[in-house]
Amino acid sequence: MDDVIIIGGSFAGLAAALQLGRARRKVTVLDTGLPRNRFAGHSHGLLGHDHKPPLDILAEARQQLARYPTIRLVNVRAESVSGTIDDFSVLTGDGESLGARRLILSYGVADQIPDVPGFAEGWGTSIVPCPYCDGFEVADQHWGLVWSGPQSRNYVRLYHDWTDTLTVFADGHDIAPDIRADLMRQNIPVVDGRITKIARHGGHSATVKLDTAPDVAVDILFAHPRNKPSASLHDAMGLVTVNTPFGIALKVDERRETSLPGIYAAGDLANPQMASVTTAISHGATAGISAQQSMLV
Structure with missing residues (x-):
């Protein structure tokens, strides 16, 4: 034994x-x-x-x-x-x-990787969950955040230590008006619509394709499935x-x-x-x- x-x-x-x-x-x-x-x-x-x-x-x-x-x-x-x-x-x-x-x-x-074309292929490279793990390498670049719920507001605050350029993807979530107003005051755009595909371009860069909005290119995409x-x-x-x-x-x-x-x-x-x-x-x-x-x- x-x-x-x-x-x-x-x-x-x-x-x-x-x-x-x-x-x-x-x-x-x-x-x-x-x-x-x-x-x-x-x-x-x-x-x-x-x-x-x-x-x-x-x-x-x-x-x-x-x-x-x-x-x-x-x-x-x-x-x-x-x-x-x-x-x-x-x-x-x-x-x-x-x-x-x-x-x-x-x-x-x-x-639990979402059933979005390109998500699984980019997971760990162009799509990551942790700024402490990967933030330094992409500091001062354009970050994207896939909104996942109320906790996402804390991520926005956290990311400011690494970048001032951030785009939030609502991905079907209902973001409260007061949170939207706060994001607007910080010059953080919110892109509505569902993410339909993520196209990877080299190491970290990714293009987020949506069902009701134009494509958005980011240098790194943060997501928390x-x-x-x-x-x-x-x-x-x-x-x-x-x-x-x-x-x-x-x-x-x-x-x-x-x-x-x-x-x-x-x-x-x-x-x-x-x-x-x-x-x-x-x-x-x-x-x-x-x-x-x-x-x-």
Whole structure:
């Protein structure tokens, strides 16, 4: 039996494994090899790894974990989870049944890409969600924002640190008159109509095509599609979740423990506020340390 099984081997999961391996705890990491940021050419804002491809950072991390004999990395999907603290069971996609005293869920979320031609092809390059991740590279250029609800007003305020040229695409949303008036005072145009297609031009540039308005070209388009957990293991275990403007997230305490004792969660799966590699690593390390300390005699 393992001390801990970690389901999801991206940044949060590997950070948890590192802490547990250094504590000489027996750990198995199950991973499908499909991290959320695999569409991005570079990862930004991670100290020591700024502007590196995220898949390269993960590959280097796996190589570093190889020096810890108690860590096992397995490229397989976790199909089901059952049990209680000190006696959890995980069934893998290849039919293996694994046991562990603790579980860490770090299988992340999947972005629900809208059915708009060109959106999927541009996701992670010309269409991005995070100014902290990509804003510096396109600072002082023409940004576009696909309105997604009341939270979009905060994005407008946030973007001013990077650019003064912004166009808002309503995309069928009913933007309140007072918000429209505020945007007008800031010289931020609002383009009505549904987005019908996004044409990509090179690295970041994109042309937004609409059903009732002329095309609009921008240097970068920010969008925030809803997301959902990449697996449903938490549902099967009855873990408490919270609804956010972006989707469903697992509820955890300051130690990253979920509503079921012995199960911890880290990464985007349990962090609806700030999706970033730095935060995922921090929360993953916390989950690993918390799981290890919970097993002390």
